Amino acid sequence: MIGQIVLGIVNGLVWALIMMLMCLGFNLIFGVLDIVNLAHGEFFMIGALIVWFLVGRFGYTLFLPALLLTVILGFSIGLLVERFIFRPARGEHAAQIVASFGLSYILRDIALVCTGGVAGTLAYPISGVISLGEFSYSIYRVIIAGIALILLILMWALLFRTNFGLLVRASKQNRELAVSMGVPAKRIYLLTFGLGIALAGLSGTLSTSIMAVDYMMGHEALILSLIIVCIGGLGSLKGSAIASLIIGLIEGIFSAFLLPPEVKILCLSVLVVVLLFKPRGLFG
Amino acid sequence: MQTTHVIGAILVVLFLILAPYILTPYLTYLLTWILLWCIFAMAYNLCFGLGGMLSFCHGVFFGLGGFGVAWSISAGLNPWFALLIGISLATISSLLIGFISLKTRKTQFAILTLIITTIAYDVSLRFTNITGGVDGITFSIPKLVLGNLVLPLSSPAVRWYTVSISFLISFYIYYRIFNSPFGLVLKAIKTNEERCRFIGYDTTRLLLMAFVASGFLSGICGSIFSLIYGFACATYFEASTSIYGILWTYVGGLGTLLGPIVGCSLLVPLTDYLSAYFRRYWIVIGALLIVCIYKFPKGIIGYLIPRLLTRKTLEVIRK
Numbered sequence: 001m002i003g004q005i006v007l008g009i010v011n012g013l014v015w016a017l018i019m020m021l022m023c024l025g026f027n028l029i030f031g032v033l034d035i036v037n038l039a040h041g042e043f044f045m046i047g048a049l050i051v052w053f054l055v056g057r058f059g060y061t062l063f064l065p066a067l068l069l070t071v072i073l074g075f076s077i078g079l080l081v082e083r084f085i086f087r088p089a090r091g092e093h094a095a096q097i098v099a100s101f102g103l104s105y106i107l108r109d110i111a112l113v114c115t116g117g118v119a120g121t122l123a124y125p126i127s128g129v130i131s132l133g134e135f136s137y138s139i140y141r142v143i144i145a146g147i148a149l150i151l152l153i154l155m156w157a158l159l160f161r162t163n164f165g166l167l168v169r170a171s172k173q174n175r176e177l178a179v180s181m182g183v184p185a186k187r188i189y190l191l192t193f194g195l196g197i198a199l200a201g202l203s204g205t206l207s208t209s210i211m212a213v214d215y216m217m218g219h220e221a222l223i224l225s226l227i228i229v230c231i232g233g234l235g236s237l238k239g240s241a242i243a244s245l246i247i248g249l250i251e252g253i254f255s256a257f258l259l260p261p262e263v264k265i266l267c268l269s270v271l272v273v274v275l276l277f278k279p280r281g282l283f284g
Numbered sequence: 285m286q287t288t289h290v291i292g293a294i295l296v297v298l299f300l301i302l303a304p305y306i307l308t309p310y311l312t313y314l315l316t317w318i319l320l321w322c323i324f325a326m327a328y329n330l331c332f333g334l335g336g337m338l339s340f341c342h343g344v345f346f347g348l349g350g351f352g353v354a355w356s357i358s359a360g361l362n363p364w365f366a367l368l369i370g371i372s373l374a375t376i377s378s379l380l381i382g383f384i385s386l387k388t389r390k391t392q393f394a395i396l397t398l399i400i401t402t403i404a405y406d407v408s409l410r411f412t413n414i415t416g417g418v419d420g421i422t423f424s425i426p427k428l429v430l431g432n433l434v435l436p437l438s439s440p441a442v443r444w445y446t447v448s449i450s451f452l453i454s455f456y457i458y459y460r461i462f463n464s465p466f467g468l469v470l471k472a473i474k475t476n477e478e479r480c481r482f483i484g485y486d487t488t489r490l491l492l493m494a495f496v497a498s499g500f501l502s503g504i505c506g507s508i509f510s511l512i513y514g515f516a517c518a519t520y521f522e523a524s525t526s527i528y529g530i531l532w533t534y535v536g537g538l539g540t541l542l543g544p545i546v547g548c549s550l551l552v553p554l555t556d557y558l559s560a561y562f563r564r565y566w567i568v569i570g571a572l573l574i575v576c577i578y579k580f581p582k583g584i585i586g587y588l589i590p591r592l593l594t595r596k597t598l599e600v601i602r603k
Contacts, residue, residue: 036391038398088578093391094338095577098530102573105527109564223402226395234392261410264403271399272384279387 004256006135011210012252014141016244017148018206022225023232023240024155025199031235032172032192035086036093038100041222042107043074043197045215047204049111052120052213060125067147070201078197079190086193104218111215119214144209151202159237168192172235224251227267231274233284243282246270300448304441316444318552319451320509321528325536325544326458327501328529333539334467335494336474338394341381341401343525345499347408349374349506350516354421363426363437363511370507371500378499382492389477401523408518420517443512450508454501461497462541470494471539524566528555531569534576537583546584 026040047070054066085103089095126143129136159165167188171178179185204221211217228247232239247267254263274282304312324346331337352370357363385396408415415421425438428446435442461467473480473487481487510516528551533539536547558565580587 036395085574094336094394095581097338097391097394098534099574099577101523101527102570102577105524105566105570105573109567109570113564219402223399226399230392230395230399259410261403261407264406268399268403271396275384275387275396279392 003135005253007137008253008256009249010137010252011141011255012249013245014145014148014248015210015252016248017145017152018203018210019221019225019228019248020241020244021148021151021155021199021203021206022221023228023244024152024237025196025203026225026229027232027235027237027240028168028192028199029196030229031237032168033082033086033189034091034175035082035193036096036100037086037196038097038222039081039085039104039107040100040197040200040225041218041220042104042111043077043200043218044204044207044221045111045218046070046077046107047074047201048208048211048213048217049115049204050201051205051208052122055122055208056120063125067202067205070205071198074198074201075194078194081197082190082193104222108215108218115213115215117215119212121212122208124209141209144206148203148206151199155199164188164191224267227271230281231271233281236281236283239281239283297452300452303448304444309440312440312444314553314556316440316447316512317556318549319447320505321532321552322545322548323451323454323505323508324502324525324529325532325548326454327498327505328526329533329539329544330458330461330501331495331498332530333533333543334462334470334474335491335498336390337386337491337495338390338397338530339385339495339498340394340398340523340526341385341404342498342502342529343521343523344381344401344404345374345378345502346506346509346525347516347518347520348377349503350510350520351415351421352503353507353510354423354516357423357426357511358421363428366426367507367511370510371503374503374506375496375500378496378502379492382495382499386488386492386495397526398523401521401526405518405521405523408521415518416516418517418519420515420519422515425512425514437512438514446512447508450504454504457497458501459541461494466490466493474539527569527573531573531576533583534573535580535583537585537587538581540583540585543583543585550584 022040022044026037029035029037029040050070050073051063051066054062054069081103085099086096089099124138124140126138126140128139130139130142157165159168167178167183170181171183171185171188175185204218207217207221211220224247225244228243229240231246232241232243247270250266250270251263254266258266278284303315307315324342327345328339328342331339331342349370352373353363353366356366356369361369381397381400385393385400388396409417425436428435428437428442437443437446469480469485469490473485473491477487506520529544532547532551533544534547535551536545537543555565555569558568562568576583
């Protein structure tokens with residue numbers, strides 16, 4: 001019983017770190033560019049598919065190159081998507097939501113054609129476990145969590161310790177003022193969008209250690225990250241970090257005792273309770 | 285009502301009465317199918333076009349309407365009673381979901397309804413003993429009893445008349461809401477909610493009323509669908525049902541009276557053909573969504589009417 005709960009907590013923490021990357025991407029795009037990107041989950045799926053393809057075919061030596069490829073690919077797809085899907089609908093959320101939903105259907109069906117609709121799992125490269133007394137945990141997942149943590153710290157450093165981050169935060173806080181102070185808004189927007197998409201892809205690549213890879217995984221991840229983002233408050237980076245910890249722990253602990261849909265109902269009821277008292281989310 | 289409206293209404297009713305005698309069986313079947321989905325399109329337009337609420341959970345109302353009928357027919361109830369149960373199930377669920385979702389607005393509302401509908405779909409797939417999972421529930425199509433008349437719903441003509449009558453009823457409700465002060469206030473709320481609240485309207489209550497009316501119409505559509513085809517399925521819970529609604533209203537003309545009907549009657553046969561020849565037809569639908577939003581944001585009705593009007597005025601000027 002206690003072992004199960006501890007395992008659940010650790011699993012939940014790993015999952016929370018991965019989802020944090022995804023929500024960070026979503027919230028960066030929403031907060032800085034004022035874009036609601038419901039195709040975010042599909043980029044998560046593309047990241048996972050890249051790893052599944054490269055690692056499944058050529059082995060784990062290609063795991064880091066796959067991460068790199070995801071970043072590059074995500075960045076460049078992100079630039080295209082921003083230019084052709086979202087720029088015509090600047091400021092109109094309803095149009096953005098519908099257009100990005102359309103895009104997600106396109107990407108999902110292309111993925112289905114490419115993969116043939118089989119769900120794939122990857123064997124762990126390292127089968128060892130870390131043992132602490134009677135409790136043991138897979139080393140590979142710890143490594144994945146470490147990578148996620150490093151990426152999060154890098155993102156934090158990028159956003160809060162560099163000039164680029166300063167410009168991004170300035171345009172997030174007050175767009176017009178930032179532009180009038182000489183912030184190169186267009187370049188910042190493009191880079192931020194690419195960064196957000198790349199984050200979704202990265203979190204997808206890391207999720208291959210936990211989830212099965214198939215064409216619907218993006219939608220699942222999207223819904224989970226939307227719950228997190230709504231709890232934390234749309235556009236709030238701190239809120240989504242805290243909310244992903246909450247949701248990750250709930251998922252981790254309760255999935256030992258409940259069926260997956262029941263866990264989801266639990267997450268939804270947390271969201272509903274939060275919204276009843278704070279309609280804008282915890283930090284919105 | 286203007287005389288043109290009256291004449292138009294009479295012509296439509298005449299067509300609805302005579303259609304099974306004029307049309308080929310296949311066309312009757314297709315038109316039944318289209319008319320049924322028109323109810324859903326109108327329901328969606330009431331919510332999105334009029335009230336500006338981008339909802340992804342209309343599939344839940346449609347599906348619950350269907351399940352209400354399927355469960356009660358399987359329990360051996362009278363079809364009239366089954367219809368009542370199906371429609372009230374859909375209405376109650378829309379009241380519940382609307383109450384929760386309308387704590388938020390616009391973007392967050394859309395996201396929240398998307399979350400709710402996805403989770404409802406997951407849950408319905410898990411409890412296969414109640415919902416039948418992806419396969420759905422099939423039941424033998426009942427006979428409607430009206431006084432001395434016994435109408436088997438499995439016959440195409442009876443199906444046609446059932447759908448036409450429910451279409452007319454739904455259209456009447458929809459028309460009345462559209463042209464009422466309530467509809468006007470909804471349009472005002474869509475344009476600027478803050479000012480409406482400032483004037484003194486309880487906007488949340490009004491939006492909830494529109495949402496429930498929309499859920500009610502979707503419930504009618506879902507329960508009639510289930511009743512005449514003897515089938516209810518959890519896949520209608522998916523967000524893609526609402527995506528169809530969005531597509532139809534956008535193509536026809538968002539927020540116009542006849543827009544959803546035009547969009548629905550054009551796109552339903554199109555998607556049917558497409559899905560028969562191209563299995564991944566959702567790629568086309570996705571592309572259509574993107575193109576429609578950027579190239580024809582006003583839709584067919586919104587695009588045509590100003591052009592027709594200007595041509596007419598030009599002719600008048602020339603004369």
